[in-house]
Amino acid sequence: xxxxxxxxxxxxxxxxxxxxxxxxxxxxxxxxxxxxxxxxxxxxxxxxxxxxxxxxxxxxxxxxxxxxxxxxxxxxxxxxxxxxxxxxxxxxxxxxxxxxxxxxxxxxxxxxxxxxxxxxxxxxxxxxxxxxxxxxxxxxxxxxxxxxxxxxxxxxxxxxxxxxxxxxxxxxxxxxxxxxxxxxxxxxxxxxxxxxxxxxxxxxxxxxxxxxxxxxxxxxxxxxxxxxxxxxxxxxxxxxxxxxxxxxxxxxxxxxxxxxxxxxxxxxxxxxxxxxxxxxxxxxxxxxxxxxxxxxxxxxxxxxxxxxxxxxxxxxxxxxxxxxxxxxxxxxxxxxxxxxxxxxxxxxxxxxxxxxxxxxxxxxxxxxxxxxxxxxxxxxxxxxxxxxxxxxxxxxxxxxxxxxxxxxxxxxxxxxxxxxxxxxxxxxxxxxxxxxxxxxxxxxxxxxxxxxxxxxxxxxxxxxxxxxxxxxxxxxxxxxxxxxxxxxxxxxxxxxxxxxxxxxxxxxxxxxxxxxxxxxxxxxxxxxxxxxxxxxxxxxxxxxxxxxxxxxxxxxxxxxxxxxxxxxxxxxxxxxxxxx
Numbered sequence: 362x363x364x365x366x367x368x369x370x371x372x373x374x375x376x377x378x379x380x381x382x383x384x385x386x387x388x389x390x391x392x393x394x395x396x397x398x399x400x401x402x403x404x405x406x407x408x409x410x411x412x413x414x415x416x417x418x419x420x421x422x423x424x425x426x427x428x429x430x431x432x433x434x435x436x437x438x439x440x441x442x443x444x445x446x447x448x449x450x451x452x453x454x455x456x457x458x459x460x461x462x463x464x465x466x467x468x469x470x471x472x473x474x475x476x477x478x479x480x481x482x483x484x485x486x487x488x489x490x491x492x493x494x495x496x497x498x499x500x501x502x503x504x505x506x507x508x509x510x511x512x513x514x515x516x517x518x519x520x521x522x523x524x525x526x527x528x529x530x531x532x533x534x535x536x537x538x539x540x541x542x543x544x545x546x547x548x549x550x551x552x553x554x555x556x557x558x559x560x561x562x563x564x565x566x567x568x569x570x571x572x573x574x575x576x577x578x579x580x581x582x583x584x585x586x587x588x589x590x591x592x593x594x595x596x597x598x599x600x601x602x603x604x605x606x607x608x609x610x611x612x613x614x615x616x617x618x619x620x621x622x623x624x625x626x627x628x629x630x631x632x633x634x635x636x637x638x639x640x641x642x643x644x645x646x647x648x649x650x651x652x653x654x655x656x657x658x659x660x661x662x663x664x665x666x667x668x669x670x671x672x673x674x675x676x677x678x679x680x681x682x683x684x685x686x687x688x689x690x691x692x693x694x695x696x697x698x699x700x701x702x703x704x705x706x707x708x709x710x711x712x713x714x715x716x717x718x719x720x721x722x723x724x725x726x727x728x729x730x731x732x733x734x735x736x737x738x739x740x741x742x743x744x745x746x747x748x749x750x751x752x753x754x755x756x757x758x759x760x761x762x763x764x765x766x767x768x769x770x771x772x773x774x775x776x777x778x779x780x781x782x783x784x785x786x787x788x789x790x791x792x793x794x795x796x797x798x799x800x801x802x803x804x805x806x807x808x809x810x811x812x813x814x815x816x817x818x819x820x821x822x823x824x825x826x827x828x829x830x831x832x833x834x835x836x837x838x839x840x841x842x843x844x845x846x847x848x849x850x851x852x853x854x855x856x857x858x859x860x861x862x863x864x865x866x867x868x869x870x871x872x873x874x875x876x877x878x879x880x881x882x883x884x885x886x887x888x889x890x891x892x893x894x895x896x897x898x899x900x901x902x903x904x905x906x907x908x909x910x911x912x913x914x915x916x917x918x919x920x921x922x923x924x925x926x927x928x929x930x931x932x933x934x935x936x937x938x939x940x941x
Contacts, residue, residue, distance in 0.1 A: 374548040374594070376577075377601040380409040380657050383571050387599055388536060390417050395484075395534035395566065396424035396431070399557040400748055400763055401610035403540035404430050405603040405657045406573055408650075410538075411437035415652060418470070423534055425477060425558060425777075426451070426821065428458075429630050430609055432637055435460050435469040436647035442471040444532070446480050449818035452630045453760055453939040455721050455796070457817050458637050464816040474505060474809070476824035477747055478781040479529055481558050483512075485778065487531035488564035494529045497786055498825045501525070504809070504850045505824055537566040539592060540606045542614045544574045545583040548597030549590045553615045554774035555749030556591065561778075563592045570596045573603035575612070575620045582618050589617060603657050605669060609633075611765045613674075623672040624765055674765055682758060685932035691923040692941045693887030694723065694837065695931060697863040699923045700882065701727030701835035704861050705794055706734050708833065709742050714792040716743045718785050718826050719753075721762045722796040724835045726931070726940050727861075729755050731794075733930050745784050747822035749776040757933045760940065781822050786829040793826035795852070797836045799844050802876060802909050804834065804854025807847045820851050827852035838862035843907035863887075864902045865920060867911065878903055878913045882920035 377383035384406060388394060394410060396402045402424060414420050416438040426447035427434060434440045449458050464472055475483070479498045486494035499505050499513065506513060511530070518524035539562075541550040550572050552560075563570045570592055577600065583590065606612075609629040614622040636646035654660050661669065691699065705727055708714060717732065719725035725746070732744050744753045746762050752772030759766045768774055775783075785791050798817045799807035806827060808817050826832060834857055836842055843862070855872040864884040867876040881899045884906070886892050896902040899913045935941070 373546070374597045375599040376546065377599055379601050380405045380573055380603050380606070381412060383573070383599045383601045384409040384413050387571055388413065390414055390419040392536065393421040393423065393534045395537045395562050396422060397537050397539040397558060397562045398425040399552060400555055400765065400768065401540065401607035401612055402431060403538040403573055403606060404608060404610060405606035405660070406538040406540065406571065407431060408433060408654070408657070408660070411439050411651050412654070414439035423532060425480065429633055430650070432458065432460055432633060432643075433647055433651045436643060437652065438469075440470045442473065444473045444475070445819070446475050446477045447819045447821045448472060448816065450634050451721065451763075452625070452627060452634070455818055457815065458634070460637050460643065461816040463814075465810055465814055473508070474819050476505060476820045477777055477822040478786070478825035480532070481561065481777045483529045483532035484558060484561040484565045486529060487533045488561045491531065494531070496527050496529055498828045499527055500828050500853050502850060502853055503824060505820060532565060534562065534566050535568050536598070537562040537570045539563060539570050539572045540603065540612070541572060541574045541591065542612070542620055543576050543578045543583070543618045544572060544597075544600055545578060545580040547580060548572075548594035548600055549583050550574060550592040550597060551583060551586065551589045551617060552591040553589070553613045553617065554776065555613070555768055556776040557748045559776040559778065560591045563596050569598040571599045572597055573601050573606040575602070575604055575606065575614065576618065577602055578618050586617065605661060605664070606657070608664070611674070613765050613768055622674045622765065624674045625761060626668070626672055627761070675769065682933075682936065685929050685936060687925055687928045687932060691885060691928055693863050693885040694940055695928065696882065696885050696923055697835065697837055697861065698723055698726045698730060698931060698940060699927045700863070700866065700920065701794070701833070701861040702730035702734060702927070703920070704833055704859055704866050705731035705792065708792060708859065709735060710740065712831070714742065714790050714831075716745055716784055716788055716791040718745050718747070718791055718793045718830070719762065720793065720795040720823055720826065721821070723837075723940060724794045724796040725762045726760070726934065727835045728794040729934060730927070730931055734927070745780050747777060747781055749774055749780050751775060751780060751784055755934065758936050760935050781825045785826055788830070791830045793830050793832035793856075795823055795826060795832055795834050797834050797842065799842055799847055800834055800836055800860060801844055801847045801854070802911060804857035804860060804876075805847050805850045806834065806852040806854060807849045809851045810849040812848045824852045827854070827856055830856060832857045833859040833861065835861050838864065838902075838906040840906070840908045843909050845908050845910065862906070864906065865899065876909070876911045878911070878917065880918045880920050882922065
């Protein structure tokens with residue numbers, strides 16, 4: 362049995378020369394390490410974990426989501442088990458990654474899936490020294506509950522025996538890995554919101570925190586900003602500098618201590634997605650950027666000065682963008698987004714929602730467009746994203762939901778608990794705007810497993826949203842997506858009253874009642890279909906483009922064609938056509 366190194370005094374964390382020395386100093390094979398997530402992860406430290414334990418298949422890693430450079434966890438062979446809420450790709454839209462086709466069978470590692478809020482609540486329970494957390498997520502019917510008998514408990518409500526309460530056991534890693542903006546030599550770590558899961562994991566760790574920062578500064582610098590210290594020195598075991606330690610993800614710094622922030626490296630993220638399509642290119646990517654890298658300093662050198670400089674944020678003002686090109690007809694996906702935005706805007710007017718929680722994908726594009734259309738009519742609605750962005754005003758031209766550009770244009774920056782908890786679960790005037798890989802006639806949502814056993818992505822925050830507030834689902838209709846029965850129930854459909862397809866809106870009066878197609882706009886050619894292949898009416902569209910046994914409303918309304926204004930707004934948001 363290995364023992365941890367002797368703990369330095371609280372006033373003097375171990376000062377490592379870099380992430381690799383820090384990991385090798387403290388972490389042992391078989392440990393449970395937690396990669397704390399703000400809008401990023403401590404990626405330099407995770408890379409060091411992969412190098413130190415490559416091929417051992419011994420480590421347990423918990424982190425909110427496995428995407429982008431965290432695919433190194435799978436490629437290194439270092440990991441036995443991952444505890445998370447999402448496994449796949451996020452840029453430019455959520456999608457499965459080939460590395461995880463057999464994840465449900467335990468390859469390349471065992472996985473334990475949670476929703477984002479329930480995951481965070483488990484960390485909070487550990488941080489607060491509580492035996493359990495309570496949650497309104499993970500309702501009884503969801504398949505996310507399966508396999509968690511030791512950490513999830515359904516008990517009678519103490520004030521109403523007819524109801525039940527879901528209890529979650531604490532999530533206690535041995536070490537929490539954290540990347541911050543700056544720290545002093547005493548170990549006080551500064552971070553800037555949005556904070557994602559915040560500092561909960563720092564307090565949840567049984568041993569403490571191993572931190573990397575952009576720069577270690579004089580004690581006096583940190584002493585002048587006590588309100589910015591997120592992790593106190595007493596929790597920090599070891600510390601190192603790691604400039605761009607969150608790369609290829611972003612880091613917001615607020616310019617504190619003169620440290621520049623940086624954006625997500627979209628080119629690097631795209632290269633990872635491309636490389637992972639083939640085992641040989643995935644292995645080559647891992648060797649180039651993780652396994653064959655001697656140190657984080659070597660990693661920075663490989664990135665090159667020009668690339669590093671291109672990521673600096675805030676950047677100088679860019680040249681004005683040319684007007685959006687609206688000369689072409691809207692595509693099938695653009696029509697879907699517009700119909701989704703019209704539905705969301707109509708529901709805001711009709712039911713008085715004050716907040717839209719935008720799920721990633723076509724759903725967030727519809728939420729953004731709806732907010733802009735409402736604003737043009739003088740109606741204000743707040744748009745939020747699960748990692749802590751609230752009252753967003755998304756930067757035109759950047760379609761990534763979690764871009765730091767959007768953070769800079771938000772009126773409030775907080776974390777998961779404040780957003781999925783306060784702004785969503787505790788707010789009856791919130792409308793969730795979600796996507797789906799599969800959706801059934803009861804509006805149950807699957808984002809986890811395909812019928813052939815292939816992995817999709819997991820819940821993220823979708824289960825939390827669908828479990829607590831009214832929702833609308835935005836999803837392209839096809840017989841493989843609108844299914845009569847789900848393979849896996851990720852998110853319950855009891856709060857979903859509206860589902861929007863590329864040819865119209867399905868609606869129902871409430872849970873347990875059947876959907877009907879309530880509006881109609883002939884679908885556009887797309888996904889390999891020509892105009893001659895398209896259904897010639899609403900009944901044919903429901904029959905040919907869904908697997909749902911639902912009817913068409915007797916009061917079916919005709920949707921007007923996508924307007925120039927709608928298309929201009931959408932293409933201004935998405936000039937590169939990621940969602941065309």
